Amino acid sequence: MTPTPASPRNAGRPSASLLTPDKITETAQKLMATEGDFTMAKLARALGVAPSSLYNHVASRDEVLAAISDQVAQGIDTQALQDAAAQVRGGTVSTLGARALWLEATERWARSYRQAFSVAPAVVMTLAVTPVRRAPATLAMYEQVTSAFTAFGMSPRQALLTVEAIEAFLLGAATDLHAPVDIFDPGDQAAEHPTMVEAYETLGGTPQDEAFTIGLSALLTGLSAALPATNSPPSPNKLPTGNLRIMQK
Template identity: 40%
Template structure:
């Protein structure tokens, strides 16, 4: 081989490995959102972070919506399901629910996606559901009750994740206090007596009510 052949530049062409992947795009999206917030997240900002042209990005993902779906599935890995199989069933559900609420309170714009996202194509989400379903089944919750129970708790979690981002004075009746005296007094009573943040107090109250309902469904040797 001549010296010229050895030093000739490599021909332009398709790289041997893909520059982009679902995992790399997802992590980059989380990086953009951490720095700029969901409002600043665009396909252009994602392409800049990945140091590729937007057209290259669209060769791997169809839309911003699809990236957010990938991100949602990634965020599910942050939800703590470690209590199932190692703690009493109710302690495991509490750990899961509080963790789930806290994770999506930090990623509230994903809540509308989670509520309608099919588990097909979302392996981490499905893994979480399987862990919870196994835990409930082993606790003696009837099979026909497991999905309604998960949906009920999850719906409560989603609403609570949004509530955790609500302004502290959301129930301040202001000049309308005289027209709603009972409600206004209840708000003031909560402010005087609750040692926890209002969103946390409400979440604890609702979660314990759901756990009591689940307890009433349990049967067999686990009851």
């Protein structure tokens, strides 16, 4: 008997079974990047499914935002901070060495944070006000950083406030990556603004990176001076560890 040929798949919307958490998250991010935001109805259309099918996979827009937050958070490196905290808790580091460790490890976290958030400005601004309680990877990242900061003598409250202070700078720096290259060009008003003209002409090709390094260095150096673990003189029996790499960039 000749087998009956399989009927071709009907054209139209793809099966909802093709939906995956990653596909939903990535599509939502693309909508935010191109259109500034998304609704569940708009997201369903972009995925080629009915809204009811989308709701079979995610309960709400907030859940999608939490998933985007977690996806971004997974690109943030906290390992150096955790390792530095372990050294300090082990009692093998002088107070001066602890300050150097904090500077180096926090810089590494900060740079990875900026890189992870180098997505569309609309995504950055939305995630900046998205609660962490539904985003386990995001919450874990904050726990790791605040816990590490407490090893350097901060209270949990001081640690979280310090994270928030650094984060405010990092979010702005991440958004600045998307600024047009000629944002500071005085244009046809050059004659009235000679200082801006000279500054703009000597900025170079990556002013955002240079500005970020200047700002991060000043911020972390200032914060490190107030570390409780660095307020006493270093032990003469212990040499500083780590290095002030941030000051050399």
